[in-house]
Amino acid sequence: MTAQLQTAARQWPVARGDVIAPQPFKVYTQRDLERIAPLAAMSEEARFEMKVVSTVLPFRVNQYVIDELIDWNDTPADPIFQLTFPQRGMLTEGHYEWIAELYRRDADKAEIDAAVQEIRLELNPHPADQMEMNMPRDEVGERLDGMQHKYRETVLFFPSQGQTCHSYCTFCFRWAQFVGDKALRIAASEAQRLHAYLRKQPAVTDLLFTGGDPMVMKTKHLAGYLEPLLTPEFGHIQTIRIGTKALSFWPHRFLGADDADELVRLLERMVKAGKHVALMAHYNHWRELETPAARAAIRRIRDTGAVIRGQGPLIAHINDNPAVWARLWQTQVRLGIVPYYMFVERDTGARHYFEVPLARAWEIYREAMQQVSGLARTARGPSMSASPGKVEIQGVTEIGGEKVFVLRFIQGRNPDWVQRPFFARYDPEATWLNHLRPAFGEEKWFWEEEYEALREDRLAVAA
Numbered sequence: 001m002t003a004q005l006q007t008a009a010r011q012w013p014v015a016r017g018d019v020i021a022p023q024p025f026k027v028y029t030q031r032d033l034e035r036i037a038p039l040a041a042m043s044e045e046a047r048f049e050m051k052v053v054s055t056v057l058p059f060r061v062n063q064y065v066i067d068e069l070i071d072w073n074d075t076p077a078d079p080i081f082q083l084t085f086p087q088r089g090m091l092t093e094g095h096y097e098w099i100a101e102l103y104r105r106d107a108d109k110a111e112i113d114a115a116v117q118e119i120r121l122e123l124n125p126h127p128a129d130q131m132e133m134n135m136p137r138d139e140v141g142e143r144l145d146g147m148q149h150k151y152r153e154t155v156l157f158f159p160s161q162g163q164t165c166h167s168y169c170t171f172c173f174r175w176a177q178f179v180g181d182k183a184l185r186i187a188a189s190e191a192q193r194l195h196a197y198l199r200k201q202p203a204v205t206d207l208l209f210t211g212g213d214p215m216v217m218k219t220k221h222l223a224g225y226l227e228p229l230l231t232p233e234f235g236h237i238q239t240i241r242i243g244t245k246a247l248s249f250w251p252h253r254f255l256g257a258d259d260a261d262e263l264v265r266l267l268e269r270m271v272k273a274g275k276h277v278a279l280m281a282h283y284n285h286w287r288e289l290e291t292p293a294a295r296a297a298i299r300r301i302r303d304t305g306a307v308i309r310g311q312g313p314l315i316a317h318i319n320d321n322p323a324v325w326a327r328l329w330q331t332q333v334r335l336g337i338v339p340y341y342m343f344v345e346r347d348t349g350a351r352h353y354f355e356v357p358l359a360r361a362w363e364i365y366r367e368a369m370q371q372v373s374g375l376a377r378t379a380r381g382p383s384m385s386a387s388p389g390k391v392e393i394q395g396v397t398e399i400g401g402e403k404v405f406v407l408r409f410i411q412g413r414n415p416d417w418v419q420r421p422f423f424a425r426y427d428p429e430a431t432w433l434n435h436l437r438p439a440f441g442e443e444k445w446f447w448e449e450e451y452e453a454l455r456e457d458r459l460a461v462a463a
């Protein structure tokens with residue numbers, strides 16, 4: 001077959017005559033800022049700001065995002081521009097000026113690197129005690145890098161080939177994994193280690209591949225992790241979840257990419273063998289669902305029998321608006337995606353720029369829910385993935401004359417905490433669980449002593 005014919009053969013039909021042509025994957029990082037054509041129309045100062053911020057926080061964007069998702073007539077306010085391009089406010093004034101001044105006086109690389117390292121360590125690179133509390137250990141107490149086992153039923157696996165993304169989100173709570181510092185990374189290189197661990201964990205039913213984005217992996221690598229799970233000894237692993245933003249940032253991964261067909265067949269095989277395969281698709285804005293390629297990719301995944309569940313954080317400058325969430329969830333339902341989670345932005349990285357107070361988050365969630373039908377009301381939230389567990393804000397109310405937040409664990413380090421309502425004093429400024437205090441004059445949360453004991457145990461083992 002000639003190259004031209006091969007290209008034609010790989011075109012993917014969308015609907016009634018539409019065709020998605022394959023596209024080459026073209027990516028830009030901090031070094032390429034000057035080569036991103038639409039940025040040339042921006043001021044030199046704006047470009048300098050992007051350079052300074054992306055020296056500290058990771059930056060990566062691809063041509064599809066630039067051409068099809070960003071409305072360049074609406075920058076800098078455009079939500080997808082805010083989602084992918086560095087913004088000055090992402091660094092505190094002090095941190096920003098520190099790096100800017102180094103560039104202005106042409107400081108050498110070593111001096112810039114040292115400053116960057118110091119700033120990064122101040123940005124809470126691993127929130128919620130991820131390193132110490134969640135990583136499992138083998139029989140002799142060795143830490144099993146590349147895995148997290150926080151909740152009884154679910155193991156998170158970070159395949160080493162999947163520790164990047166097709167584009168980076170500016171608010172990413174996993175930013176520390178992308179900045180090239182090995183001490184800050186969580187990754188495993190060996191499938192055997194994963195399989196050996198799972199073999200000994202009959203209570204684990206769910207395996208979540210995460211990253212980065214596991215969909216940046218070649219299909220053959222993904223198959224190396226997944227196919228052994230089809231043998232009877234892994235019968236207890238019922239659900240394979242794959243956390244991904246590829247449906248937004250690079251839908252061609254599922255269409256015209258070299259190994260897209262193999263990927264689709266792999267998912268089909270997993271489903272046919274009786275596994276529940278769920279793509280945990282990260283969406284922040286309905287705009288990500290509007291392109292023909294995005295829709296074709298969704299259709300192709302759904303045709304395999306895999307389920308797509310939509311989740312994403314509530315982020316200032318991007319989606320802190322009930323109408324945006326209502327339209328996102330409605331569009332998801334129309335395309336066959338199950339709305340799953342609205343998360344609260346984590347306490348890491350550029351949080352001060354992106355965070356939304358919990359009280360406002362709940363209002364946005366509630367107002368969005370009021371605008372959608374029952375099928376879109378499957379989204380839980382706003383939910384904080386905190387160290388003790390996933391805590392949902394269920395509402396704000398008054399009990400015995402005291403204004404309170406009603407909270408519950410959706411997931412907990414102790415399964416007994418799950419679904420038990422508890423109450424926090426209302427605080428309009430609070431943005432995370434550790435800002436809240438128990439209501440009704442209580443000294444401690446009902447779970448606090450148990451959690452502290454568990455934490456001390458874990459940290460003692462880690463020491």
Ligand code: SF4
Pocket residue numbers: 164165167168169172173174175211212213244245282
């Ligand atoms: S896709 Fe996920 S892991 Fe990748 S940058 Fe965005 S939030 Fe982070």
